[in-house]
Amino acid sequence: MFNIESYRKAGSVAEAVRLLRENPLARLIAGGTDVLVKLRKNQEGFHHLVDIHDIAELKCITRTADGDLVIGAGSCFTAVAESPLIRRYVPVLAQAVRTIGGPQVRNMATIGGNLCNGVPSADSAPPLLALNAVLTIEGGAGPRQMPLEDFFQGPGRVALEQHEVLTAISVARDNYAGYYGHYDKYAMRAAMDIATIGCAAVCRLEDGRLQDLRLAFATAAPVPIRCKATEDRVRGRRISPELLDDIARAVTKDLQPRTSWRATKEFRLQIIATLAHRGVRQAILEAGGSIA
């Protein structure tokens, strides 16, 4: 039994925004895989719900005439993982979302919900950060856009007003064309687990050089995070085993893993360095590169 005080089902994004504005205590529920867990614990702030799980306009995955990818925020992970567009143009995202929960969870949980929940362990975040994804947010006064990187503000905190709805996640053509990637989730078991560390590596090669590298992590800082200093350090360098070693060393300085009862900082750093090394290596191989 859940302690739900009010429940309204929205038929459209506009209606959802209106219902949120009508009740300042209300918040959104989509797949429910996070919200219902909180309701089960009777956690404050989840007793008034506006349901957007059934809004068709939130479930489209399309490619614009310019070649940009637009993923409806209400797309469930199964839909994202199985989308021919995602698999063809940004397979690293499909790879990442397939690691979430189990099949039942992936049939319900949405990609927008994963981002709005704002936890450092969100598996969809590292690949989207590495793809320079941009969010579209609707609050009644016309859509606004925001880079995903600016969206995460702290553990469980995102740049979304109470009356706003995240409607879409976009990846511009320039950010994926010619890029190859790899995602690794390190967890204590192979399914039904949250990431101890998640690592997305996306790269573009040219003449045996790492022309661009974008490296992003989950559960390695208070929010999902890019490793900008490491990326700047290695951009344009010739591919070699030493380069991989250098990345593995450098990346730990970009991150702030912490000790909790779940894992120590030292252990997380060990995993971070190993995943960075192996992830970048795999991304380079995907891109057709070779490591002497």
Next chain:
Amino acid sequence: MAIGKAVRRVDAIAKVTGRARYTDDYFRPGMLVAKYLRSTIAHGRVKKIDTRRAQRLPGVEAVFTYEDVPPIKFATAGHPYALDPAHQDVQDRLLLTRHVRYWGDEIAVVVAENDLIVQEALELIDVAYEEYSPLVTPEAALAAGAFEIHAGSNNVVGESCYAVGGNIEEALAQADVVLEGRYRTQICQHCHIENHIALAYMDDLEHIVVVSSTQIPHIVRRIVGQALGLPCGRIRVVKPYIGGGFGNKQDVILEPMVAFLTLQLGGRPVKMHLSREEGMIGTRVRHPFTTQMRAGVMQNGTLVALDIDALSNSGAYASHGHAVAGAAGARSRALYPRTAINYHAKTVYTNIPAAGAMRAYGAPQMMFAVDCMIEEAARRIGMDPVEFRLKNVARQGDVDPLTGEGFESCGLAECLQRGKALIQWDAKRAARPRKQTGPVRRGLGVACFSYATGTYPVCLEISGARIILNPDGSVHIQVGATEIGQGSDTIVAQMVAETAGIPLANVHVVSTQDTDVTPFDTGAYASRQAYVTSNAVFRAATALKAKILEHAGRMSGILPAELEITDGRIVRRDDRARKNMPLAAVALDAYYDKQRGGQLTVEVSHKTCSNAPAFGCTFVEIEVDVPLCRVQIKEIYNIHDSGIILNPLLAQGQVQGGVAMGIGAGLYEEMLIDPESGYIYNNNLLDYKVPTIMDVPDIGCAFVETFEPTSGYGNKSLGEPPIIAPPPAIRNALWDATGVKIDELPMTAHTLYKHFMKAGLL
């Protein structure tokens, strides 16, 4: 012939179609729900409790605290009652407690119309505590001057020892090599799918009916009576289908409370259903052990001495008490019966969740320690680990050196040979470099075990069976043996079909136990059901068959001795092809013939006075990813001597489930408790890492079929044994792969990281 056939479970269709009724399906009109108020400290005393606001909440029927319950201390362990007071279980529980002994202890209970109101009411109860410092470890509990968790106990639940095979110090002095080790096993939880649930109601003013998800309905009846101070004849316990127990329902958890509540509320139905979070702390866990050991071994490979000292942590209450450490000790004796063994064990109280029975009852803890030591002994003298075990393990004809009972069946050596061949032990070892380097390394491991079949001679072993011939020639059989998912109903049907000559489809097993009508049996535990029930069923089916033939003889004028029942027909022994008579005709005649008529029924209560050790081993090959601190199982085989395999399909299921659970205990699972506060971090299935189907590899299993003459059908235990040997086998493989010896469980990535760092691998 039905024994040895892979017949389908008799309850398979009912279960997969959702028709099988579990406790939660026993809805009663007007039923109330109840929930405990659990302490938010691990050790202390309630100074003040104010329930007035909760009582005033609309929808709340009643609130009871420790002040309202009978002042009767009772024991909860699902053991048969001991007539000797010295062997009775420790009576250290009240229905609710003022003295808080673990984080989550039960200090009050709310009864209300529904779950939401109950929850809201619980939040309205104000509690003030006087806090004591939590004693989380056995060392803290045994320290001089430590606060007594139970007054007068010195924090010791029990202590015992035995010595066999001569003086241990002399044996060690004569050994070529003496080794020492210290081994630690963790707190595990059963994680049965169906959480604890029970409901109670009264149909009259006298009798309390309890419906419960339990492994031990007849024992529940006794303990509910004891806890409430009522004669057990006024208690009726019904056990419907249950969704697993693994020993956690071989304990009395909710039943006395729901019985108390319905009694207080004029017989209104009251249900308690624990959430997973409550169940993981508020029921039972596996006792963590710390075992100190010395071994003496000769250069020729003879294991001459094992000196074992075990410290078992029972947590806040005794529950099964010292019995688990006692049973654990017996396992090494049966495994190495020609070795001098000195065994000492102590069980202590601490401020952590109470430990109780869990699959294999102390054997996983003890066999882990013993097998780690054995592995070290083999390596120290430079002997192949399998050869070393083959030289020392029990063989047919060996005698338990303490009880003097001979092992009438023992195929352990054959199990080791079979496993060695299955995993290609010799070829793989020969093909591998002597010392591996690089991030990913491979290792092979072996471990073996012994286990009992039942609890004799420590406890009583009674089983009961009642068979009724129906007018259509089919039979109904009622047994006290409880089906808890292990398949005992199916095995019972196979036994009746085998012995009485009745087609399996015509044997109906009454699955539900109801203590008002079901023959007595103490329940499903100790892997005893198929063994002790076999004799009761064999006797009952044999007697029924004799009655049928006698009646057929009276009908036909042929001597019963000349008749036989085959496939549901009465035939002549000397000429089976000749005109014969369907059993249904005999049955109908027995019911309705005015002269010969009389219902054909048999009831047998059988006491088993034997206990056959079962044996087996695990072989495993693993791959270790050193930088990621990760173990991947490439191949794993469990090979069992469980006597005759009654149903290969069910047997394989038991082995695969047990090995999966063993892999969980070896690599994944541990209940984590804050050493300062006693707070439990991971009482849920996200943070307590039970392996998923993605983590468990294909599991190979094989059986070395011996014939055990003390069983009605040649069988021995199989329910619990598969869980025992995988953890030490994996540990030995990890040592083989990396050169790192890990003497603690579980071998999670965190544990590996710690040891790999220490060894300089990272």
